[in-house]
Amino acid sequence: MDRVRMGIMPSTGIRLDKVTYSVGGRLILQDFDLSLDRGVNRTILGVSGAGKTTILKLILGLIPPNSGSITIDGTEITGLSEARLREVRRPIAVVFQGGALFDSMTVGENVGYRLIEQGTKNPAEIERVVLEKLGFVGLEDAIDLYPAELSGGMKKRVAIARALAADPGYILFDEPTTGLDPIGVYNICELMRRLQQQGKTTLMVTHDLHTAFQVSQRFSFLHEARLVFEGTREELMAAGMEVTREFLSPTPRSLFAYTSPERTTA
């Protein structure tokens, strides 16, 4: 770390420092800090509407924060032009909540999309990578299908294959198992574990405890625009905070209590 500070080594990882984000007078994140080093896997938990997806969009530079600093591998991304952001985003891939596959393209074209856009590989090489990544998620046979012909679980697997195509350093997952049947959840969790074994840095945001405990070792808990907890599963279970306790084991007291946070910037 000292070598990084002294400038001997380039700073790596994703850092959010005192990030505040609000929209329409509603405060989503306040003085939010996050640090994700290379090779680490981490999960941010929180109720629906807590602002988990917002964190991913801020990291990707898809939305600008109101204040604070966001750095990707040492590069400050706030205030960058879209052209510069495209360069900074290169090591990052994301699996969106609904897959966000391109409707008008086949599965193969979806997976090879980034490689085609980069224009650094010839069509034969792109096809080889596409088949390899589809093989990783077990969907080689779906290469010529369109997203509308796939089930929800298959869409998520194609989205993972697309995320892997350009061999990213960081993979962000937005609710990767939401809406899937138990077999679909198992498949996605297994794929995520295999990615971690390959040394990929992963950040997942989810409200699904089962998935989180299956694939992560470290957890953060987002509540009322801030991270109120960071630690291991055991520490989370033992945490004395009412909100984490209710999240882990909802009781009648938690009825409607944490489902619609209304925070204003005033």
Place this chain on the structure above:
Amino acid sequence: MTISTRVQEIFRETGAIAALTLRAITGIFQKPYYQREFVTQLDKIGVGSLFIILLTGLFTGMVMSLQALIQLKPFAATSYVGGMVAMVMVKELGPVLSALMVTGRVGSAITAELGTMVVTEQVDAMRVEGTDIVKRLVVSRLKAILVALPLLAVVTDTVALFGGYLMAAGSGVNLIMYLHSIPQFMALQDMFEGLAKPAFFGVIIAMIGCQVGLSTRGGAEGVGSSAKRAVVLSSVLILVADFFLTKIFIAFR
């Protein structure tokens, strides 16, 4: 929403459309060109609109001719009907009608398609995958509409002239007389006007369709309301722009 908020909103949106238009027009000449996307859009916009344009042109030409024949008959000047139909169609109705038809059919589709891509995070996914969405999604549509709409206006004019002749023939006007009257009413500048106007209207349709689509918020309801807004805005702007373009062309006559 207060009046001042509404006014601010209008200025913000106008600024956003102007900025997107500027980026899209400069993007036409910059790589990557997304030729496949352009050809797909040209097919959707041009070929896809052909049938509705043929119908519109045919019946408008026939109605124009019927009305003109009623006015010309008392003066024994029915041989001029071809010129009248040509002048009105080429300079005004051809460009405006084809633009309004394309607005209803294509402008709404552009907005709905881009709006759906926004709400299903496909646009965000494209940005993350390294795509300049203005070049891929906006420029390709602008180019396609810039090529297609003037051609569709020419088709409208041609079919309208044919429809006009069908009615004129019923009143004893032969084809030679019908065609001969056209150059008596039309100059070369009129032809230029008939091509320049649809190109300008094409910019309006594409840019409003894209901007409103890309700023869609919410789910299916947001997409629906965006499509409706784009059609209304484009249609009104086409009619307003037609007036000012006509004034400009008259000034340079």
